[in-house]
Amino acid sequence: MTCQRIDTQGNQLTFASIPPNVGLKAALAMSRADIIDTVRDSKLKGRGGAGFPTGLKWNFAAAEKGEPKYIICNADEGEPGTFKDRVILTDYPDLVLEGMTIGARAIGAAYGLIYLRGEYAYLRSHLNHVIQARRDAGLLGQNIGGVDGFNFDVIVAMGAGAYICGEETALIESLEGFRGEPRNRPPFPVVNGLMGRPSVVNNVETLAWATCIFAKGADWFAAIGTDASTGQKLFSVSGDCAKPGVYEFPWGITVAELLAQVDGADAKAVQIGGASGRCVPRSEFSRQLAFEDIPTGGSIMVIGPQRDMLAVARNFLEFFVHESCGQCTPCRLGNAKLLEGVDLLAQGACSDEYLEDLKSLGQTMQVASKCGLGQTSPVAFLSILEYFGDEALGRTPTVQTSEASR
Amino acid sequence: MPITDTDRLRANVLALTEQYGCNRSALIPILQEVKKAECGIDSEAMQLIADVLDIHPVEVHSVASFYAFLQPELQGRYIIRLCRTLSCDLQGKDAVATALQEELGIGFNETTPDGVFTLEWAACMGMCDQGPAMLVNDTVYTRLTPAKVAEVIKECRTSLNAEVRA
């Protein structure tokens, strides 16, 4: 596979300019506490969507006494509209492994795992080759980089077709051989993770940026983006735009600016953050993509003016109905009720009263579901109702639906 | 004395435990390999795996049934998974879906009578910028059109014939 130094639309990616193993070398020359301080100073936040401060996560894990510790690369990229991790793993796998190694040094992990989604099985042997090459070069295995006693190795573990395994505790359950059902938190994986030991789960992109921070400095990273959202972000852009692909922008870019870059300026709406994100209407295109405003793992789906927003809502809810793990009541049954509600709305068979019931259910799901899937699945539906009410509601009944209506 | 299917399966599973370990964390990789080799995970296979890993058969069934790629029922030699999530949907997955059904003569969640192809929906497989996309086992195909679909299926049949002849 040839390495792309530009994104799929011809823009230069920072990753392309990072010389190999410079970051690792710099990190290994520091104390473990300094490594963590560097990440903290950069204010790097998780790139998978949740945006947890990476330095804080590494610090928690470093402070734990349990052994062995694990560093896990979450390559379960399943959020609809997200494909930047695929590109990173294809073209810059060494950056990711380097980041894992730095993280392992920081927290004291002996083992690393890349949880690779089953749909990316074609990347497995590629990653295994890269890992073996690093072993051969003394960058994985025993006494890495000449640091006595720093032993760390990585294996690739495959997912098997479950979006929920992108949730860090479900991912860990899957690694342990169980159904991908998220755990009760607290305690969090940094305290009680894989095999009950302290584990750090980081997104692919987060690890790659960590490497860059050690190669170019925390100050360099912190100077990009906004105050609370430092650095660059990779965005996966698709849908009704002429130039879909992976883009790199600093945090703080507005939706309108992004749309201009990807040639999607006539969009009616943009779904930001995947199916579990917000549906942002034209009227809000001046908003910023940042943790302070609209946070995202980078999934940007452009929805053109000709699209039926109710059909968009349906597509997402169907996704969640299929992907819900099924353990907790609000998500297991709530998503199906919302999907049914969309169908009722499409047929003009949903009473105002029942619509209020569904909205209220959506609110409950957001606070009472056991994990992020159920907590975010109603958001697209609720935001489509809010911003596209004229389109979604008031449809004329196509069929006499005395039984079917509520 | 001929090696029975169960003996062969047990030997395979034990070999897999060499690679993945002989405890619960090996369950999913073992199920994946068995599914790939046998196109399904039947009662004997599940009980055998349960026995080797010292867990209950119903737990094996439970885990297999949870994951889309580990469905235990017998499926085709080639499992075709067409993405139906939004971006691929916007880029025309419906036409591709129709073409697949026509080409194979089956609907979604069905297997061709000759046991060669199974057709399934998939959720976003990370090819959103080049949709519509589908997986055929581990291989991904993007920017699909009905014409491309016919080509892919033909390719599969050809390589299967070659395999059978070899």
Added chain:
Amino acid sequence: MTQRIPLERHRAPVSQLGQTVPRAENPEAIGAMVSVVIDGIETKVPFGSTILQAAESVGVRIPTLCNHPDLDMAGVCRICVVEVEGQRTLQAACAYPITTGITVNTHTRAVRVARRHVLDLLLSEHYGDCYTCVRNGNCELQALAEEYGVDEFRFGHPTAPVTETDESSYSVMRDMNKCIRCRRCVRTCIDLQEVGVYEAIDRSNGTRISTFLDKPLLDVVCINCGQCINRCPTGALYAKDETDAVWKAIDDPAKHVVIQTAPAPRSAMGEAFGLEPGTPVTFEMNTALRRIGFNHVFDTNFTADLTIIEEGTELILRLYKALVEKDASVALPQFTSCSPGWVKYLEHFYPEYIPNLSSAKSPQQMFGALIKTYYAEKLGLDPANIVSVALMPCSAKKFECNRPEMHDSGFKDVDYGLTTRELAKMFKEAGVDVPSLPKSDFDDPFGTATGSGVIFGATGGVMESALRTVIELVTGLKVEDLYEHADIIPVRGFEGVRYAEITVPQVGPVPEILAALVPNWEWLKGATLKVAVAHGTANAKKVMDNIKVGGKFSECHFIEFMACPGGCLGGGGQPIPTTAEIRAARARAIYAEDKAYSVRKSYENPAVVRTYEEFLTDGPCGHKSHKLLHTDYTARGKHIS
């Protein structure tokens, strides 16, 4: 290239496993207690307590469904959600460990709405008409619907069943239309009992609890212990109901219907009538049984005593063969065989140890064989007209009485095993309020019993009974000389596995009843008898796995196994709910009843003595006993076809 993930861990899924947050050894230590505020009430709780535990400690009620005190936490039903100030999402009180000072509010608007939604959603899927449901009036979902003011089916309610009830088993019925996916049965069967019959299958709203490949319960390794029934919050799981058949027999003037009652149901029947757990109603129940039409009421303790004689003799013979005749083929340790759940467990999971099982039948089945032979003879009855019913705390007894080999009387030895719950239903149908009735005795010829028969109902009871008899018959001493009040404390209690060593201090003459079998007791002088007790099949597994590798338990001589946690008093036929406190209360009732008996050793039971004199004339383990009171077993293995 190895792809192993280094390290492994205990099998239970962590999402269902209690996540142990370490607690300080010393509650006075700094950080050992945490200050919390719950609904404005300030309190200190041990570090790592859940919000639910903290709330209980200050009398704040939080509803639960998937939570059960015997099981690890799940946190899946979400009805126990509460607000923890500072957190955007609500937290499951049953699963949230308190590690810092938090402020909890248990009935904010969001919480109340969430709880209603959880109920509304569960009811949108729960098909079942309360009127016709076995748990009407004792259903946790029903109780919460009432408590939270459910007055409409906001998200609909099914009008037709989706699945057929699995009625294949003799003991456990499964109506999955009522299942609320709380996973209690899964946790019970996998974690608590280590049998592994149920798990969640498929995912999302298609998630269902089922057996291996959806096979009928009869065809998988279910041991019929019914622990799942006891913990199911709704009517999804229930025991087979045979009350109609028993009423029919009672109403048939041609039939002579007798019932034997076991000690454990007697200590729990009061619960079905609103009494505190542990209030025995043994003698009131005799009156009640006659009132509803049973012709005779017998005490299973009689055959419990008989079991001790038979099984004790069998043990002595094994020991003689092993120690004196040096016969290496003798299977030791000897395992008790009165728990049909345990027997089936061994038949499935350790069939190679069948020779270790005592060949003695359970008291229920011994009684069945005697009633249709000895008793029929005595009273001049045609056994074909006798309907023999057993009141048991047990769901597995229904399977046991239907085992093909249980026909030694020439007829089906026991016709029906009724659970405590079924009989409570019959009493209520007949308008009989058991606690308010006068007391009356059991019927002769089997009326007399001893305290040692009573304690069979508690874990350790069979062992203690056996030891009381064996010690006295071998040493010639009174057990009271060795153990105060003849209470053999080392084998009592609720610890999962208990072990004791008893050294034989001296030996006496061989009693007449055993004279034909052993010449003297010299060979036991100074010997140390090693015994063990296990209850709940997870503990049985520990002991069996230890025996397999030649561990400490392989050197035991006699081991008591009970399938159900707590022993029979925790059986699958007992009143619902079950908790450790309730089981402890039932145990106290049983041991109190034992103390009240004047005769507390099986071999002193006059009815037992008479039975050997009149009927089982070739003595314990003799030909006649073997025919009627002993049985054999079936190597089932765990393979499911």
